[in-house]
Amino acid sequence: MKMLPCREVSRLVSQGLDRELGLGERLALRLHFALCEGCRNFDRQMRFLRRAMRALPERGERESG
Amino acid sequence: MAPQRDFRRQLEDQRPYLLRYALLQLRDAEAAEDAVQETLLAALAGDAAYAGRSSLRTWLTGILKHKIVDALRRARREQPLGADDAGAELAELDALFVADGHWRDPPAGWDDPDRALEQKQFFAALELCLERLPARTARAFLMREHLGLETDEICKELAISATNCWVMLYRARVTLRQCLEATWFGEQRASR
Structure with a gap:
């Protein structure tokens, strides 16, 4: 299997949050992550961003009173 | 204080937060005001529906989300978004x-x-x-x-x-x- 470039990986990581990825796509990502720390970080950060957005309505600036 | 009046005040307390929330999505002060107003009215009308299962803010935000989606739909009908960039x-x-x-x-x-x-x-x-x-x-x-x-x-x-x-x-x-x-x-x- 040919290694995907980081650019394509970042695109797929984002799409993985919006649609179900195919088996081939998931395998290609896993292979790439095994070898690329930057993309591993990107993937973690994208999932963190989703958690942060879910938490925003409750955690966004509370009034002090 | 009468419970109904107390509830009304609690709703009012959430207004600034709800307004910021609506503004973030709608980016239009007037539309955001309207959405929040509709939310608070709906909350008052449906007093019984708030059973204290979630925080008041979470419950109100849930109502507001629907109002925001409605407002976005209206905005799209009135002024379609520009071409794709x-x-x-x-x-x-x-x-x-x-x-x-x-x-x-x-x-x-x-x-x-x-x-x-x-x-x-x-x-x-x-x-x-x-x-x-x-x-x-x-x-x-x-x-x-x-x-x-x-x-x-x-x-x-x-x-x-x-x-x-x-x-x-x-x-x-x-x-x-x-x-x-x-x-x-x-x-x-x-x-x-």
Whole structure:
């Protein structure tokens, strides 16, 4: 299997949050992550961003009173 | 104090928060005011529906989300959004990568990011980053991650193809990641 470039990986990581990825796509990502720390970080950060957005309505600036 | 009056006051207390929330998504003061007003009225009318299972704020935010979606639909009917700028969006992403598709600047790890979710200042930084996104991109992103709509609903609302929708969401996420890196996580790394 040919290694995907980081650019394509970042695109797929984002799409993985919006649609179900195919088996081939998931395998290609896993292979790439095994070898690329930057993309591993990107993937973690994208999932963190989703958690942060879910938490925003409750955690966004509370009034002090 | 009579319970009904007390409830009304509690609702009023939430108004500033709800307004900021609506403004973030609608980017139109008048439309945001309207959505919040409708939410508070609906809450008052449906007093019995609030059973205290969730916090008052969570319950109100749930109502407000529906009002925001309604407002977005109305806005789209009255003033359809402009032509797609997916091409420009892609060009902007080009800057992040070198010609062979590698990162120009590979993302560095974020130190224990979930700890940030305990910090009020972090959410203030996140809101600032959201405000900096281009309006259309922000709208698509907030519909997805804040209102929890599926991609096909967003495409329909914004009248764009699924592919363009994915590109907009991708762009929003990448831009927010960079903004949080610059304004929050990079700082944290530097201060250690």
